[in-house]
Amino acid sequence: xxxxxxxxxxxxxxxxxxxxxxxxxxxxxxxxxxxxxxxxxxxxxxxxxxxxxxxxxxxxxxxxxxxxxxxxxxxxxxxxxxxxxxxxxxxxxxxxxxxxxxxxxxxxxxxxxxxxxxxxxxxxxxxxxxxxxxxxxxxxxxxxxxxxxxxxxxxxxxxxxxxxxxxxxxxxxxxxxxxxxxxxxxxxxxxxxxxxxxxxxxxxxxxxxxxxxxxxxxxxxxxxxxxxxxxxxxxxxxxxxxxxxxxxxxxxxxxxxxx
Numbered sequence: 001x002x003x004x005x006x007x008x009x010x011x012x013x014x015x016x017x018x019x020x021x022x023x024x025x026x027x028x029x030x031x032x033x034x035x036x037x038x039x040x041x042x043x044x045x046x047x048x049x050x051x052x053x054x055x056x057x058x059x060x061x062x063x064x065x066x067x068x069x070x071x072x073x074x075x076x077x078x079x080x081x082x083x084x085x086x087x088x089x090x091x092x093x094x095x096x097x098x099x100x101x102x103x104x105x106x107x108x109x110x111x112x113x114x115x116x117x118x119x120x121x122x123x124x125x126x127x128x129x130x131x132x133x134x135x136x137x138x139x140x141x142x143x144x145x146x147x148x149x150x151x152x153x154x155x156x157x158x159x160x161x162x163x164x165x166x167x168x169x170x171x172x173x174x175x176x177x178x179x180x181x182x183x184x185x186x187x188x189x190x191x192x193x194x195x196x197x198x199x200x201x202x203x204x205x206x207x208x209x210x211x212x213x214x215x216x217x218x219x220x221x222x223x224x225x226x227x228x229x230x231x232x233x234x235x236x237x238x239x240x241x242x243x244x245x246x247x248x249x250x251x252x253x254x255x256x257x258x259x
Contacts, residue, residue, distance in 0.1 A: 001122050003148040003171035005163050008117035008131050011083040013092055014068075016107030017075030021047040021067050027104045029096035033061045033081070040096060047077055054081075062088040079106070086116045086129045117144055118163065120171065125163065138255070140178060148172050196244065203241050 018025045026045040030037045036057060044053045047067050054065045062084045069076045081092055096104040117128045119142070126136045133142040152170035154162060162169050251259045 001120075001173045002142070002176055003120045003173045004117075004144050005120065005147065005169075005171055006115060006118040006161075007144055007147060008086040008129060009112055009115055010086060011081075011089055011110065011114040012112040013081040013090070013108050013110050015079040015109075016105070017070065017072065018047060018077045019075050021069075021077040025104075026050060027096045027098040029094070029104075031096070031106075032091075032093045033057075033063050034090045036061045047079060051079065058084070061090065063090050063092075081108075083114050086114050089114045118161075119144060120163075120173075137178065140176075148174070196247070199244055200241070203237060 024042070024045045025047065026040050028041050028045065030039055031050070031054070032038070033054065038050075038053050038057065040050060040053075044050055051065045051067055054061075054063070058064045063081050064084070066080050066082070068078045068080050070078065081090070083090055092106065092108050094104070094106040094108075096106070098104055117131050117133075119126045119128070119133065119136075121136055126133060128136075128144075131144040133144065136142065148171040150169040150171055154165050154169035155167035156162070157165045253259055
């Protein structure tokens with residue numbers, strides 16, 4: 001029984017528009033991202049130049065940036081800052097000035113906050129940094145696509161997650177049946193049997209004419225030497241055969257009832 005209360009998302013912060021992405025529109029100064037200062041000067045004070053500088057330290061800040069053109073006529077270019085995952089919340093602060101000493105404002109707006117995915121499986125709350133749950137149920141991967149509809153909206157409380165309200169929402173659930181995939185098991189066993197038989201048959205092909213002529217004698221008589229004449233008794237081949245045969249006597253353990 002599965003319901004989805006919240007999808008995960010990363011933080012996104014957008015600046016005001018600028019007239020160009022290649023010209024020197026940012027002046028000089030510093031932009032600080034999550035406490036990491038990035039100097040802005042003549043070599044990187046265009047949007048493209050600053051984006052390259054910010055992305056160069058993304059491993060440290062946990063933030064990457066891209067440039068969006070909104071298609072408007074005057075100031076269409078925006079910097080879009082994106083956190084690396086649902087755990088990353090960040091701040092962007094600029095101290096930039098133009099040639100006359102006037103302040104240049106980035107005008108940042110947080111358009112999306114970082115948050116984790118929240119789902120309920122048989123009434124148990126499951127939290128994930130992504131919308132893919134691969135370890136909640138053994139052998140099952142859940143891809144969360146949308147928040148479940150509610151049959152009861154609940155009573156909102158400021159600053160409290162909906163599922164923590166005194167009167168929480170009632171999310172509609174989806175039933176998922178988890179069954180043994182016998183077809184996949186049969187396919188794997190069949191593939192193993194085929195590969196094993198092919199290997200053993202190849203090894204045994206060298207013993208078809210056991211006791212036949214040696215390679216030296218075969219050359220003298222103008223005959224083609226057989227595999228058994230060349231590899232009969234070879235320690236490596238015999239070891240391979242024994243190891244393959246030992247596989248049949250071993251067991252594959254798991255957490256289920258079958259081995």
